[in-house]
Amino acid sequence: MKAVCWMGTSKIETLTVADPELLNPRDAIIKITRTAICGSDLHLYDGFIPTMEAGDIMGHEFMGIVEEVGPGVKNLKRGDRVVVPFTIACGSCLFCKKKFWSACDNSNPNAHLMEAAYGYSGSGLFGYSHMMGGYAGGQAQYVRVPFADVGPLKIESDLPDEKVLFLSDIFPTGYMAAENAQIQPGDTVAVWGCGPVGQFAIASAFLLGAARVIAIDRLPERLEMARSIGAITVDYSEEDVSVLTALKDLTGGVGPDACIDAVGLEAHSTELQGLYDVVKTALMMETDRPAVLRQAIQSVRKGGTLSIPGVYGGLLDKVPFGAAFGKGITMKMGQTNMHNYMKPLLERIEKGQIDPSYIISHRITLDEAPAMYKVWRDKKEKVTKIVIDPWAEKAA
Amino acid sequence: MSTALTERPGADVLPRVSGAAALLNGHYAPPPENKDGKTWVRTSALVQEEPQKLYELWHDLEKVPAWQEEIVSVTKTSAKTSHWVLQSGDKTIEWDAELLADEPGKRIAWKSIGGDVHEAGEVIFEASPGNRGTMVTVLMEFEMGVLTRMVKTFTGRDPKQAVVENLRHFKALAETGEIPRSQSAPHGERGMIGGVKRSIYGEKIPTPTGVA
Ligand SMILES: NC(=O)c1ccc[n+]([C@@H]2O[C@H](COP(=O)([O-])OP(=O)(O)OC[C@H]3O[C@@H](n4cnc5c(N)ncnc54)[C@H](O)[C@@H]3O)[C@@H](O)[C@H]2O)c1
Numbered sequence: 001m002k003a004v005c006w007m008g009t010s011k012i013e014t015l016t017v018a019d020p021e022l023l024n025p026r027d028a029i030i031k032i033t034r035t036a037i038c039g040s041d042l043h044l045y046d047g048f049i050p051t052m053e054a055g056d057i058m059g060h061e062f063m064g065i066v067e068e069v070g071p072g073v074k075n076l077k078r079g080d081r082v083v084v085p086f087t088i089a090c091g092s093c094l095f096c097k098k099k100f101w102s103a104c105d106n107s108n109p110n111a112h113l114m115e116a117a118y119g120y121s122g123s124g125l126f127g128y129s130h131m132m133g134g135y136a137g138g139q140a141q142y143v144r145v146p147f148a149d150v151g152p153l154k155i156e157s158d159l160p161d162e163k164v165l166f167l168s169d170i171f172p173t174g175y176m177a178a179e180n181a182q183i184q185p186g187d188t189v190a191v192w193g194c195g196p197v198g199q200f201a202i203a204s205a206f207l208l209g210a211a212r213v214i215a216i217d218r219l220p221e222r223l224e225m226a227r228s229i230g231a232i233t234v235d236y237s238e239e240d241v242s243v244l245t246a247l248k249d250l251t252g253g254v255g256p257d258a259c260i261d262a263v264g265l266e267a268h269s270t271e272l273q274g275l276y277d278v279v280k281t282a283l284m285m286e287t288d289r290p291a292v293l294r295q296a297i298q299s300v301r302k303g304g305t306l307s308i309p310g311v312y313g314g315l316l317d318k319v320p321f322g323a324a325f326g327k328g329i330t331m332k333m334g335q336t337n338m339h340n341y342m343k344p345l346l347e348r349i350e351k352g353q354i355d356p357s358y359i360i361s362h363r364i365t366l367d368e369a370p371a372m373y374k375v376w377r378d379k380k381e382k383v384t385k386i387v388i389d390p391w392a393e394k395a396a
Numbered sequence: 397m398s399t400a401l402t403e404r405p406g407a408d409v410l411p412r413v414s415g416a417a418a419l420l421n422g423h424y425a426p427p428p429e430n431k432d433g434k435t436w437v438r439t440s441a442l443v444q445e446e447p448q449k450l451y452e453l454w455h456d457l458e459k460v461p462a463w464q465e466e467i468v469s470v471t472k473t474s475a476k477t478s479h480w481v482l483q484s485g486d487k488t489i490e491w492d493a494e495l496l497a498d499e500p501g502k503r504i505a506w507k508s509i510g511g512d513v514h515e516a517g518e519v520i521f522e523a524s525p526g527n528r529g530t531m532v533t534v535l536m537e538f539e540m541g542v543l544t545r546m547v548k549t550f551t552g553r554d555p556k557q558a559v560v561e562n563l564r565h566f567k568a569l570a571e572t573g574e575i576p577r578s579q580s581a582p583h584g585e586r587g588m589i590g591g592v593k594r595s596i597y598g599e600k601i602p603t604p605t606g607v608a
């Protein structure tokens with residue numbers, strides 16, 4: 001089959017590789033009909049996540065048709081249409097029982113690597129380094145899905161792929177970000193990053209009752225998209241704009257009740273501290289660039305909540321923990337507990353409350369993916385979400 | 397205990413000593429120090445299964461190759477003894493083991509009685525505080541022969557880690573009926589350092605299949 005492979009930092013190639021096979025009783029093989037490139041893939045592309053190996057297949061947002069199931073999978077059969085969550089969960093460990101699916105004890109074959117780095121291991125993820133399991137990803141024509149009796153969500157209606165594909169990651173991720181923001185009626189919520197995760201965090205904040213959402217980014221088309229669903233926007237790159245001041249100005253000096261960091265470890269920064277982080281990460285004295293995290297801690301109101309869906313991987317420098325303590329804020333974060341949200345969010349799509357396909361800007365083939373990774377990172381042309389049809393020969 | 401605190405609504409009865417000696421008179425005790433050529437490992441896992449079931453799974457010698465890394469066969473040689481064969485790369489290591497204690501649902505202890513391996517071990521199944529599952533604790537002590545050490549270094553898994561991994565596999569098998577694996581996932585050309593990385597990541601040790 002064809003697959004998009006990581007061949008080194010900033011090096012992605014579409015190659016012909018072996019087809020996946022069933023390995024365990026609870027596995028399924030899925031023929032992929034649509035897959036997408038995620039902001040998280042950029043952290044791999046840019047070499048921020050350790051334990052990638054040349055030849056690894058990328059991709060964790062995908063859906064398709066069940067091709068084959070192992071003897072342990074009773075709820076799916078060949079021909080079923082499914083969306084697959086990017087976190088792999090067994091359904092029976094202590095964490096799965098507590099519905100903390102992204103912390104599953106039994107889905108990471110390389111748990112010892114994550115244990116060494118983080119103390120404990122989280123769940124395995126598709127196409128996201130050997131530390132996170134070494135599983136082949138879904139920017140390919142077929143994929144093996146472990147614990148297929150627990151994760152995949154069956155789509156019984158005739159909704160097109162594009163409307164349900166984002167249930168595989170970014171819609172639930174944006175939704176959990178809003179849920180973690182502990183929104184109360186009347187709340188003002190600030191969202192950093194108007195990428196796909198930010199967009200769905202904004203939409204979900206409204207669905208959960210926010211009175212006002214303030215969206216922060218620098219890319220005009222993304223800010224425009226945020227305004228189109230009802231947010232107020234702030235361009236942090238404009239001259240004379242201080243995000244902290246802007247948020248005070250827009251909240252009568254109180255600050256947002258909740259702040260959502262939908263940017264993560266590769267935040268841009270226009271200030272001196274940005275240069276500081278670039279130098280420190282280059283010297284390997286710091287692994288992440290936490291410019292947004294710092295700003296969000298400063299900006300959130302006293303006793304407010306900071307929700308962090310943006311990914312962080314390692315050691316952060318100059319995080320104003322004193323401000324967090326001084327204001328008594330709550331912080332919630334983590335990989336999305338996908339399995340909690342897929343079904344209820346599918347229902348919202350079916351009811352017509354939201355059509356997640358509004359964020360798509362590009363529809364491409366597998367062969368076009370390597371070039372599009374660069375476009376997706378550099379953001380020099382208007383690009384909001386890239387969807388791949390793994391069976392198309394030429395772009396639609 | 398003094399009377400300074402008389403209300404502990406959620407507290408369990410406090411154990412004074414625990415299995416595998418992690419607790420002594422209510423105080424945590426670290427695993428024994430490595431010395432005189434002996435290596436000690438203690439590791440534990442919380443498993444969502446009854447102690448009796450876990451005891452039975454551990455006790456099922458024929459099933460051992462299904463979840464212990466590199467073990468190719470375990471054969472019962474008498475009521476209390478068994479013969480073990482481990483294959484690592486192209487090296488084969490064999491030894492005999494004897495059962496020292498066997499308390500159904502609670503504890504199993506063993507030691508090697510000749511061959512290429514010198515080890516002794518104990519596994520304990522206990523209820524966890526607050527009934528969150530069964531705490532399985534393994535304590536092992538071994539003297540590594542030169543041969544063993546060489547084989548292990550070659551494959552990139554130090555023998556202490558092997559004990560930890562085996563308990564992890566045991567837990568996965570008990571909780572899910574299988575052991576997670578990704579080693580034969582499809583991939584593109586690995587390039588020159590692929591083998592080194594596989595070794596560092598511990599991926600040269602085949603993940604046990606979960607079936608025997
Ligand atoms: N928690 C999870 O389970 C989970 C799941 C998916 C994605 N993520 C993470 O969420 C983050 C966003 O993902 P995405 O797909 O939307 O990525 P993206 O790269 O498309 O979006 C990031 C956006 O942040 C903006 N940005 C950069 N610096 C900024 C700053 N200083 N202030 C404000 N905005 C800034 C960029 O212009 C861009 O629009 C990533 O870190 C991704 O890894 C997490």
Ligand SMILES: [Zn+2]
Nearest residue numbers: 038040061169
């Ligand atoms: Zn993603």
Ligand SMILES: [Zn+2]
Nearest residue numbers: 090093096104
């Ligand atoms: Zn689990």
